[in-house]
Amino acid sequence: MHVLIIFRQEKVMNLLLNISLAFLFFMILITAISIYVGYQVMNPMRLAISQxxxxxxxxxxxxxxxxxxxxxxxxxxxxxxxxxxxxxxxxxxxxxxxxxxxxxxxxxxxxxxxxxxxxxxxxxxxxxxxxxxxxxxxxxxxxxxxxxxxxxxxxxxxxxxxxxxxxxxxxxxxxxxxxxxxxxxxxxxxxxxxxxxxLETYTKESFTYWTGLPNQVSKYMVQVAENVFIDLNLSDxxxxxxxxxxxxxxxxxxxxxxxxxxxxxxxxxxxxxxxxxxxxxxxxxxxxxxxxxxxxxxxxxxxxxxxxxxxxxxxxxxxxxxxxx
Incomplete structure (x- = not known):
C-alpha cells in the first residue's frame, strides 16, 4: 500500500511538472511570437518611389x-x-x-x-x-x-x-x-x-485582422512588444x-x-x-x-x-x- 501511494504521488508530481513545462513553453512561444510580430510591425517592407x-x-x-x-x-x-x-x-x-x-x-x-x-x-x-x-x-x-x-x-x-x-x-x-x-x-x-x-484601443480590437492570431492573446502580446520596443508606445x-x-x-x-x-x-x-x-x-x-x-x-x-x-x-x-x- 505504501509503495502504491508513493507511485501515485510520483504520477501526480510528474503530471504537474509536465503541465508547468507545457505552460512555460507556451509562454515562451507567445513571447517570441510577440517580439517577432512587434519587429515586423515596426519594419514594414519599404516601397520604392516609382514616379x-x-x-x-x-x-x-x-x-x-x-x-x-x-x-x-x-x-x-x-x-x-x-x-x-x-x-x-x-x-x-x-x-x-x-x-x-x-x-x-x-x-x-x-x-x-x-x-x-x-x-x-x-x-x-x-x-x-x-x-x-x-x-x-x-x-x-x-x-x-x-x-x-x-x-x-x-x-x-x-x-x-x-x-x-x-x-x-x-x-x-x-x-x-x-x-x-x-x-x-x-x-x-x-x-x-x-x-x-x-492606437492602443484600435490595435487590440483589430489584432486578428492584422496578425491572423486569436484576439484573446492580444493584450499580452502588445504589452510584450511595447516592453521590448520602447519606441512602440501605443498609449501615446x-x-x-x-x-x-x-x-x-x-x-x-x-x-x-x-x-x-x-x-x-x-x-x-x-x-x-x-x-x-x-x-x-x-x-x-x-x-x-x-x-x-x-x-x-x-x-x-x-x-x-x-x-x-x-x-x-x-x-x-x-x-x-x-x-x-
Whole structure:
C-alpha cells in the first residue's frame, strides 16, 4: 500500500511538472511570437518611389531635412504653386499611410498635388522615417512620426518662409496630422482621410485582422512588444483626445463605410470629440481609396475647406457638419 501511494504521488508530481513545462513553453512561444510580430510591425517592407512629379508636368525640388528631435534624415519634394498671377503664402504638407511613401499609395498623390498646386498651394511631400528614401530604423505608427511631421512644418516655415500651413494625411498619416495640428501654432487646417482614433484601443480590437492570431492573446502580446520596443508606445497616440483642441482651426475627416482596415466609426469618435470639425462619410472605396472613386468631388471639397482657413485672418465660426455620399 505504501509503495502504491508513493507511485501515485510520483504520477501526480510528474503530471504537474509536465503541465508547468507545457505552460512555460507556451509562454515562451507567445513571447517570441510577440517580439517577432512587434519587429515586423515596426519594419514594414519599404516601397520604392516609382514616379516623379515631372511625370505630372510639375516643377519640384528634391529636399533633405532632418528630424529636430533625433536627427533622422528625411527626404521629400517641394512642389511650388503653378499659379503665376499672385505670390502665394500657403502650403499643404502630405503625410502618407503606414507601409507606403510620399508617392506609392493606393491613390495618386501626385495627381492631387498637381491640382492643389494649380489652385495656389505649395505642396510638400515627404517620407516618414523608415519609409521611402528617408532614414530611420523603425516605424512607430505615429509616436515618432509626429516629430517627423513637426520637423516638416519647421522646414516649410523657416526654409521656405511659409506661415499658412495645412496638413493632409491618410491612415497613420491622418492620425499623426490630427495630433500635430493640435500642437503646432503654424497649422491652420487639417484633412484626415481614414484615421484611427486611439492606437492602443484600435490595435487590440483589430489584432486578428492584422496578425491572423486569436484576439484573446492580444493584450499580452502588445504589452510584450511595447516592453521590448520602447519606441512602440501605443498609449501615446490618441487623435480623438487631440481633436478636443480644435477650437480655432479647421479639422475635416473623410472615411468610407467600406473601409475594412479602420472602421469609419473611428472618424466618428474623433468628430464627436472635436469642437470644430466636419466629417464626410463616403459609401464607396475602401481604406484610403476615397480619392480613387470621386476625384473631382474630393478635390473640390478639400480645396474649399483649405481656402476657408488659409486666407490670412479668417472670420471664425464654430461648425459641426456631417455629410454622407
Amino acid at each position: 516623379l512629379p515631372s511625370e505630372y508636368h510639375l516643377e519640384y525640388e528634391e529636399i533633405t531635412f532632418y528630424n529636430n528631435s533625433d536627427s533622422v534624415e528625411l527626404k521629400g519634394w517641394w512642389i511650388p504653386s503653378t499659379r503665376r498671377d499672385f505670390i502665394t503664402q500657403k502650403a499643404v504638407i502630405f503625410s502618407h499611410s503606414y507601409g507606403d511613401n510620399r508617392q506609392s499609395m493606393p491613390i495618386e498623390t501626385l495627381k492631387l498635388a498637381k491640382r492643389l498646386s494649380s489652385e495656389g498651394f505649395h505642396v510638400f511631400m515627404y517620407d516618414f522615417r523608415n519609409s521611402g528614401e528617408s532614414g530611420g530604423r523603425f516605424t512607430t505608427i505615429g509616436r515618432k512620426e509626429k516629430t517627423d511631421l513637426l520637423s516638416a512644418i519647421h522646414f516649410v516655415k523657416h526654409e521656405k518662409g511659409i506661415h499658412e500651413i495645412g496638413l493632409i494625411g491618410w491612415s497613420m498619416g491622418a492620425s499623426t496630422s490630427i495630433i500635430v495640428g493640435s500642437e503646432s501654432p503654424n497649422v491652420r487646417a487639417v484633412i484626415a482621410d481614414s484615421p484611427f482614433a486611439d 497616440v490618441k487623435p480623438y483626445i487631440a481633436a478636443r483642441r480644435y477650437e480655432n482651426k479647421g479639422l475635416m475627416l473623410i472615411h468610407s463605410t467600406k473601409d475594412g482596415a479602420i472602421s469609419y466609426k473611428q472618424s466618428e469618435l474623433i468628430y464627436n470629440n472635436a469642437p470644430n470639425a466636419e466629417i464626410w462619410i463616403t459609401k464607396k472605396g475602401g481604406h484610403i481609396r476615397n480619392y480613387n472613386h470621386q476625384k473631382d468631388k474630393y478635390e473640390e471639397r478639400i480645396i474649399e475647406f483649405l481656402n476657408k482657413y488659409m486666407y490670412g485672418d479668417f472670420m471664425f465660426t464654430p461648425i459641426s457638419k456631417m455629410t454622407w455620399s
